[in-house]
Amino acid sequence: MAPRVSEDYKNRKRLELLRAAKQVFMKKGYTRTTMQDIMDEAGVSRGALYAYFDNIEHVYRELLRHEDEQELHFFDPDDTSTAWQQLTSWIQKQKKEIEAIERSLLLANSEFFLSIHSQPENESRRYLTDRYQRMAEAIVDFVQTGTARMELQPRLPAESIALYLISFIDGLMLDTFQLGPEKTRVSAQIDVLLFSLKEMLCPVEETASPS
Amino acid sequence: MAPRVSEDYKNRKRLELLRAAKQVFMKKGYTRTTMQDIMDEAGVSRGALYAYFDNIEHVYRELLRHEDEQELHFFDPDDTSTAWQQLTSWIQKQKKEIEAIERSLLLANSEFFLSIHSQPENESRRYLTDRYQRMAEAIVDFVQTGTARMELQPRLPAESIALYLISFIDGLMLDTFQLGPEKTRVSAQIDVLLFSLKEMLCPVEETASPS
DNA sequence: TTGAAAAACGACATTAGTGTCGTTTATAAT
DNA sequence: ATTATAAACGACACTAATGTCGTTTTTCAA
Structure with missing residues (x-):
């Protein structure tokens, strides 16, 4: 052909x-x-x-790369919404994905991550390390931008908060595989996350009418 | 023999x-x-x-059961320390385990959990569901006991907090496999967790000398 | 002692996947 | 049309694991 x-x-x-x-x-x-x-x-x-x-690992790596290209720009600076709005909308997106876990790559991702663990220095390993750090950095930048704009007043180091956020999302994901989104109460957990982020970042209240 | x-x-x-x-x-x-x-x-x-x-899945399930028997009693009521002390000491224990991730069953656990996902209703599946809910319940009980003793004043539902705590720990674990405890900054993340729990649970301050 | 019971052994048939490579087939340039 | 090229095919040799089962060995009770 x-x-x-x-x-x-x-x-x-x-x-x-x-x-x-x-x-x-x-x-x-x-x-x-x-x-x-x-x-x-x-x-x-x-x-x-x-x-x-060459093999499945290669297929998955390339797929991941391809999918990442889409995702990447979520934390780009955005002047039409506040830092806090942007953050919550990202979290909503994650929530949606977790709730529709069967129709996402999240399970495969987790399995892939784990399968890489044992391997020595490796193309896939390097990519994943990079990916994690890119993600973390994006969130850090974003918190710092928000801070500079006086929209956020972080009470903890931005990097710690970023990694914490990633961990939580990853964990919620992992648990939701086994038990489904009802048993893990995805919504309730996201509420807790938002509560904690509010306490850490102290976003300025948006008043409906700036009088 | x-x-x-x-x-x-x-x-x-x-x-x-x-x-x-x-x-x-x-x-x-x-x-x-x-x-x-x-x-x-x-x-x-x-x-x-x-x-x-019968097979590896069976081996692992039995091993998990056996290991769980040890763990189980960590949240039993304890009159020699406050609820908050007990909670932080549990978290410290998790932290230690994550930092020594190579010498723990955490990786195997995660892989096992994921491998179960696809299976239909199943001995292992049932056990894991149960396990999760037992854990959650233990934390809930413990928060409620602390509340009754006036040591905690939760600002969110105990169950949400419990699941949130589990998710975070699981996620930190998952990320630490791939990247090692330095890159994920286990310590810093645990600090963030403790900060957030303090905000949620409002533990009463322990004064060194009750005067 | 001795021999019945069953624990432990390990060869084997089976299953399921991998990656290779000689062959076939479609395409585009001549 | 013809033909050089390489994409696509699929049989095959190989590897790695599983679970079974007939045989051997050990122990305990008689």
Whole structure:
């Protein structure tokens, strides 16, 4: 169907394979997904898939990279809303994703993270370390911007708060896999998180009418 | 070495197998551990191991049960220290365990939890659900006891706080696997947690000298 | 002692996946 | 049309684990 093809063709094919992989990973998680599953979902042969990716770890890494590109800009400075509004809207987004956990990559992500742990210095390992630190830094920057704008008055180091926020979200995720969003009371927990962040960041109250 | 043996013998053997299993699980986590690994560590044959456990999932479930028996009594009422002291000492214990993550079962636990997710209604699944709820309940009871004793004045529902606490600890754990306790700044994050709990629970200050 | 019971052994059949590679097939340039 | 190229195919050899089961060994009771 395609010898001596353009870069563009290969790019599209690659994306199509990643799309198929995503489907499978969402359904089966990382550990139980096989190359065969992805071939079946994409409707291609063994040879075709292996022409694009060396092994499953590679597939997942590339998928993660691709997905991250979307996510990345959430904490970009934004002048139309306050720092606090921006933060809560990010948290709402996370909440939504956790509540629809079956239709997200969160399970696969966690499995992938754990599977990497034992490996020596490694492409995937490096990427994940980086990813974590990028995320943390984004939140730190964002807290500092908010502080500079006098919208926030942090009572703890921004970095600690950032890592804390990430930990909590990751943990809520992990627990929700096993038990479902009802048993873990996602909503109630998010309320607690917001309460604690308010205490830490002391956002200035937004009054409905600036009189 | 032991036909027609006493219940006691079988019990000891079983414990010895679990001890060996624990060693392996600490080192390799859950997913990568095989029955073979456990046989080697315990120095027994395939047949012997399978006489006690049906499969790895079964081994791990029994190990977890056994380990839990120890842990369980941490939140029992205690008249020699205040509720807040008790809580912080539990958190310290968690912190220690996370910092020595390589010598604990935490990684294996997380992997096990995730591996269970996909399974249908299941012995392991039921046990984990139960375990989570037992833990939550223990913390709730404990907060309520503290409240009754006038040592705590919770500003949020005890159950929400309990689940929140569990989520955070689980998340910190998960992140620390990938990155090690330095990169996740375990200490700093625990500080944030304590800060937030103080705000939620409003423990009465302990004065050094009740004058 | 001795022999029945069952604990422990370990070879084996089975299952499930991986990554390779010789072959087939579609495409685009000539 | 023809043909060089390389994409796609899929059989295959290999690896690694699982759970079973006939055999061997050990212990305890008679």
